[in-house]
Amino acid sequence: MTALSLTNVCKSFGPVEVLKDINLDVEDGEFVVFVGPSGCGKSTLLRVIAGLEDATSGEINIAGEQVNTTPPAKRGIAMVFQSYALYPHLTVRGNMALALKQAKVAKDEIEARVQEASRMLDLGAYLDRRPSELSGGQRQRVAIGRAIVRQPKLFLFDEPLSNLDAALRMNTRIEIANLHRQLSASMIYVTHDQTEAMTLADKIVVLRDGRVEQIGSPMELYNDPANQFVAGFLGAPS
Numbered sequence: 027m028t029a030l031s032l033t034n035v036c037k038s039f040g041p042v043e044v045l046k047d048i049n050l051d052v053e054d055g056e057f058v059v060f061v062g063p064s065g066c067g068k069s070t071l072l073r074v075i076a077g078l079e080d081a082t083s084g085e086i087n088i089a090g091e092q093v094n095t096t097p098p099a100k101r102g103i104a105m106v107f108q109s110y111a112l113y114p115h116l117t118v119r120g121n122m123a124l125a126l127k128q129a130k131v132a133k134d135e136i137e138a139r140v141q142e143a144s145r146m147l148d149l150g151a152y153l154d155r156r157p158s159e160l161s162g163g164q165r166q167r168v169a170i171g172r173a174i175v176r177q178p179k180l181f182l183f184d185e186p187l188s189n190l191d192a193a194l195r196m197n198t199r200i201e202i203a204n205l206h207r208q209l210s211a212s213m214i215y216v217t218h219d220q221t222e223a224m225t226l227a228d229k230i231v232v233l234r235d236g237r238v239e240q241i242g243s244p245m246e247l248y249n250d251p252a253n254q255f256v257a258g259f260l261g262a263p264s
């Protein structure tokens with residue numbers, strides 16, 4: 027089954043074309059990494075997939091269903107932002123539970139999902155704290171937990187580790203790889219970190235100026251980059 031299928035997706039802001047004819051399939055359970063220079067359209071593409079922006083043209087299919095006009099909350103997707111985007115006035119538990127409360131999930135079920143996610147993310151001791159009482163790494167884990175409790179089929183991560191220091195980045199990267207194994211969900215992950223891309227990805231999508239430059243496994247891109255641009259990102263020195 028194909029988790030996500032993009033066909034000729036374009037996005038303009040006024041006269042500015044930011045995404046140009048994007049075609050991409052993400053299979054069930056696949057870990058797909060988007061890389062490319064700042065401003066090439068990575069975040070916009072995630073936002074279009076999530077429904078936070080409308081595509082100007084083209085088709086977005088999720089689990090076989092056309093979702094172009096489906097609101098974000100109904101797409102079966104959860105997004106994790108670089109900025110965490112936690113609610114400062116809510117506790118860790120409150121942050122994780124909020125979307126489920128809004129979706130009218132039963133109280134017991136909410137608590138069970140929050141417990142399960144906090145166990146996975148080692149946040150059990152912090153459930154009653156507010157974001158300001160947590161470290162950066164803990165805050166990012168809460169943001170990931172908030173995505174997990176929604177049990178999405180597809181996770182979108184927008185440079186989730188770029189605000190963390192190097193040691194924490196490595197730990198959290200390993201944690202995300204473990205989560206991917208445990209949850210058997212599809213994940214799309216934006217990064218500009220070559221190590222993250224090479225170690226996490228089943229498939230890497232190299233974006234340049236709003237277009238797909240090359241798609242392949244880490245080894246394909248490393249050993250056989252289509253051009254200097256791809257080589258510069260991921261390939262062997264040439």
Ligand code: ADP
Pocket residue numbers: 039042044062063064065066067068069070071
């Ligand atoms: P990336 O995440 O790869 O750094 P973005 O998707 O954030 O790139 O941005 C791609 C381009 O789209 C940039 O030139 C940016 O200025 C432009 N852009 C993004 N969002 C908007 C918006 N809401 N209105 C106008 N231009 C935007």
Ligand code: MG
Pocket residue numbers: 068069070184
């Ligand atoms: Mg971005």
